[in-house]
Amino acid sequence: MWRRVPRPEDGRVTEIIAGLSMSPPELLALLGGVALVVARWLPPAARPPVTIAAGAVLVASAIVLSVVGIHWQMLPVLAGAAVALPFALLPLRRRRTGRPAWRARWWLALPGSVACVGLMAATPVAAWAFPVPVFPEPSGPFAVGTSVVQWTDPRRPETFTADPHDRRTVVVQLWYPAQKSPAGTQRAQYLGRTEEEARTVSKALAREVGLPGFLVDGVPRARTHSVFDAPVAGGGERFPVVLFSPGSGGVRTQNTAWAEELAGHGYVVAALDHPYDSAAVVLADGRTIQTKIASTGDRDEDDKLAVDWTAVRAADLRFVLSRLDHLDRGELTGPLTGRLDTGRVAVTGHSMGGAAALQAARQDPRFDAVIDLDGYPHGPTTPALHQPTLALTQAVTPATDPRYIPRLTEALKLSTATSYRLTIPGAGHLTFMDGPLYLPPVPSIVGSLGRTESPHVVAATTLAFLETTLRHKPGDLAGVLSTYGDLSVHQPDNSR
Structure with missing residues (x-):
């Protein structure tokens, strides 16, 4: 593999x-x-x-x-x-x-x-x-099911609204190992539970990047390889859990190809919508929450705001992990009760979601591993990370923020566990999501790896890391990662 x-x-x-x-x-x-x-x-x-x-x-x-x-x-x-x-x-x-x-x-x-x-x-x-995206077939032994849940944290007020009674609500999509569905079974819509939701989200994402909505009108027509509410794979196996936070303005479905590949290999992926941050979040009652975050144009001010937004996301991740733990124990109803191994959990994210993953791991020892997909480490770099961490970064160019790699390196060097930074030649910032599947293949936008190689590289490197850190499978992880790019390995001080 x-x-x-x-x-x-x-x-x-x-x-x-x-x-x-x-x-x-x-x-x-x-x-x-x-x-x-x-x-x-x-x-x-x-x-x-x-x-x-x-x-x-x-x-x-x-x-x-x-x-x-x-x-x-x-x-x-x-x-x-x-x-x-x-x-x-x-x-x-x-x-x-x-x-x-x-x-x-x-x-x-x-x-x-x-x-x-x-x-x-x-x-x-x-x-x-601008095609209708075609998702790569998951290569693992499991079929893939998916479901969407909505959870409200009664102890946390919603800081993006003035209503003192409003409580923080997140929408989570789960991808999980499933039983094989009969031939002809309808596959899950991309970007939403319904075509209407998919179009709402697609238009919001287009606005987020300054594109006319009609340019990506093929995206909500796409079908994935998942089946909504498919029966969980038999055998009683408990599956490791991977939480995912999208980039700024991103949505829970933005890494569907990656999530399906992980689920096909026996992981449960829980991806979050962050209301008022994600481009559009459609709630169970039909209401749509649009993003409220926006750049001010002032770098120092934007950095301060990003720290605050990252903290909210990190709290969302910790809350969802608690809910998944309740779900596994049967305190919440769902088909995954008794099938989630919440003793083996990775927290991951893309861009600002990667920064949130790093912060959540610092704050919560229940996370056993961290994956940062090209995310600038907003917020403090202390206390030190105690979990093995994989940071994937785009190719460094003169346009790259000169603070990015030094700050990321600082965070990894402080870790008390072995950490890896892999810079992938030809990768762009959007390489680490589904963007290469439906955006113009312009290197400055999605990198130069192409529509086939982009999802392959991201899935192969992260799967290798998860198999080592969560399943403790033997192998030369550094050797595998180094075949995909420029690898830096940071060993903890006590093992040097």
Whole structure:
């Protein structure tokens, strides 16, 4: 499981083809539009049947798409076809009336044809750049189930509202080892329990990064490999627990590919929505809580705010661990009662969630291991961490905050357990979440590892760490991690 499998050289070609993410009606509309333009340049005998067939395919596909929904990527095809259609049909009409067929001069038709085909070519490019995400198949022996719970902490007031009676509520999604579902079972929606929730969250995430919502309208159409409320895997085994906190403005589902891979290998992953911090949190009663946190533009002030927000997240993580412990003991009802090994728990997070994981581990000895996915350590670096820690970081560039690596190194060096910092070449900040599966493959946005390699690297390194720290499986962890990048190992003082 720890061996890195070499990828074939044509893997990126496969990614491009698989990432086009166009439905059959969309592909037929594209082919019909291109054929309509190309028909002008065919021999005279072939022009009428090709034009008629292409027009029929185009019109039929457009009708189907108008019923099921036209996505923005198809607009260039429809625009190009609308321009080409009159020029393609006019000669046929003149033939039927007995008048001489009219055709534009080649030197006039050529630029128009090139422009129309070029316009239509924008559709597959856009579909590739902003696809419906395709999640990698979990490689573990278990099928994956998922469920969503909502818990309120009666002892903790909600600091983001002025209501003195408001208590802190978190929404948690669980991914767990499950029994195999029958063929044809509906897979879980990405980003939400329903399509409406998924669209709400998708639009909120787009706003969070300054993108128009329509650019990512394919994301809420995605299906994962999990099954909602699937029966827990048989055998009575108790599964180690991994808690996860998303990045600033992030949501509980942002690392679904990673969570499914861990669950397939026998872990229960509990990922949190942090209300008023996550981009959008849909509560059980249907209310949607939008984010209230925002950058001020002043670095010192933002650092102070980040410390406060990190503290809230760390408290959320500790509270959820307590709830999971109650669930395991049967004090809360649920199918995972008696199946959670809350004596083997890792706390993890991405970006600000990574900082929250570090803080929660300092404050709560129930956490046995820590994974920080490219998170700047906001808040104090003391007391020392007593848990083994894995910090994965993006490739360091001149644009990287110069305080990041020194501060992270300081936190790891203070640890009384062995800690690892792995810098992954080609990784960007969003490499450590699902972003590479549906955002444009621009290195400055999602890194340069690609849609296949990004989730593979994150899952392989974290699984190797969890197998060593929670399951205590023998192996050369440092040797495995070093195959993925630049590894620094920090040994505690008492073992040097």
